[in-house]
Amino acid sequence: MDVSAARCVCGYDSELRAALPVSAEKAAMEGSPRRSKRRGPFIAFTVIAVILLAGAAVFWSSRDAVRKEVETGGADHLAPAVAPAPPPARPEGVVATTPVEADRAQAEAERKAAELKAAEEKAAAEKAAAEKKAAREKAAAEKVAAEKKAQEKAAAEKLAREKAAAEKAAREKAAAEKAAQKKAAQEKAAQKKAAEEKAAAEKATREKAAAEKAAREKAAQEKAAAEKAALDPRVLKHGKMPVRVPQDIYYAPVLAHLKKNSSSPVDIDIKECTEVFYTDGGWLVGCDWWFRSKTGELASDSKWFVISHDAVVNMY
Numbered sequence: 001m002d003v004s005a006a007r008c009v010c011g012y013d014s015e016l017r018a019a020l021p022v023s024a025e026k027a028a029m030e031g032s033p034r035r036s037k038r039r040g041p042f043i044a045f046t047v048i049a050v051i052l053l054a055g056a057a058v059f060w061s062s063r064d065a066v067r068k069e070v071e072t073g074g075a076d077h078l079a080p081a082v083a084p085a086p087p088p089a090r091p092e093g094v095v096a097t098t099p100v101e102a103d104r105a106q107a108e109a110e111r112k113a114a115e116l117k118a119a120e121e122k123a124a125a126e127k128a129a130a131e132k133k134a135a136r137e138k139a140a141a142e143k144v145a146a147e148k149k150a151q152e153k154a155a156a157e158k159l160a161r162e163k164a165a166a167e168k169a170a171r172e173k174a175a176a177e178k179a180a181q182k183k184a185a186q187e188k189a190a191q192k193k194a195a196e197e198k199a200a201a202e203k204a205t206r207e208k209a210a211a212e213k214a215a216r217e218k219a220a221q222e223k224a225a226a227e228k229a230a231l232d233p234r235v236l237k238h239g240k241m242p243v244r245v246p247q248d249i250y251y252a253p254v255l256a257h258l259k260k261n262s263s264s265p266v267d268i269d270i271k272e273c274t275e276v277f278y279t280d281g282g283w284l285v286g287c288d289w290w291f292r293s294k295t296g297e298l299a300s301d302s303k304w305f306v307i308s309h310d311a312v313v314n315m316y
Contacts, residue, residue, distance in 0.1 A: 238282045239309035244273060254287050254305050257312035267292035282308035
């Protein structure tokens with residue numbers, strides 16, 4: 001419903017009063033009875049005319065609105081169907097139109113309903129056609145995709161076969177090369193082994209001869225030393241003179257004595273020892289060594305040791 005038309009219908013009395021001059025309104029309100037009687041039919045006619053004009057305005061405005069809705073719905077076939085708008089409410093005080101106008105309004109409403117229904121059917125048909133077209137396009141696209149997939153699969157299988165054949169040939173070639181290398185390596189290893197065995201036999205012969213020579217020399221030296229020691233009164237009294245071992249670092253009797261009298265034998269480490277001196281009490285040597293104390297700290301000490309018959313008999 002048009003707002004201006006409703007405003008015209010609902011507020012016709014106020015607008016009519018606003019349109020009349022102030023003097024005429026005052027005369028209408030306060031005039032003489034004779035003047036009021038003359039103007040009464042004119043006012044009634046004016047009111048009826050205004051009411052009829054308002055009804056016509058409402059009718060034409062609703063007709064234009066329905067036409068716009070039909071045109072809008074026909075342009076967009078995908079738009080949902082819109083139910084026909086209910087007829088506008090009749091304002092209070094508006095007198096019903098004539099039968100001819102009522103029939104005309106009913107015919108117009110039926111025409112609009114038919115147009116709306118036709119627009120809805122057209123939209124439904126266009127939607128169905130679009131769906132059918134989309135289905136055909138989808139089926140065609142799926143067919144093309146299936147053919148492309150089949151071609152890709154065949155190409156992939158062919159490529160896989162060619163790759164497998166190439167890999168097989170490469171493996172066979174590598175195996176042949178490996179076998180040849182293995183055979184050459186075995187022959188080289190056999191030659192190397194024979195040369196090593198020959199060199200080892202020659203070395204063993206030389207070492208055996210050297211060992212036999214050294215044994216003979218050592219035996220001769222020991223025999224000479226024994227003969228000499230037998231004549232030395234110091235050897236007769238305190239045994240053989242101690243000898244530093246290994247690499248001339250310490251004396252075996254001193255190390256044995258320190259380990260025997262230490263709380264941590266594994267931590268004894270002799271740094272150095274002096275030459276051997278002879279005393280009436282025995283063979284005298286001096287040594288410096290590292291040891292671990294009872295508290296776990298590393299410490300050093302130096303002592304003189306008196307050795308007799310390969311044993312420490314005194315320490316100071």
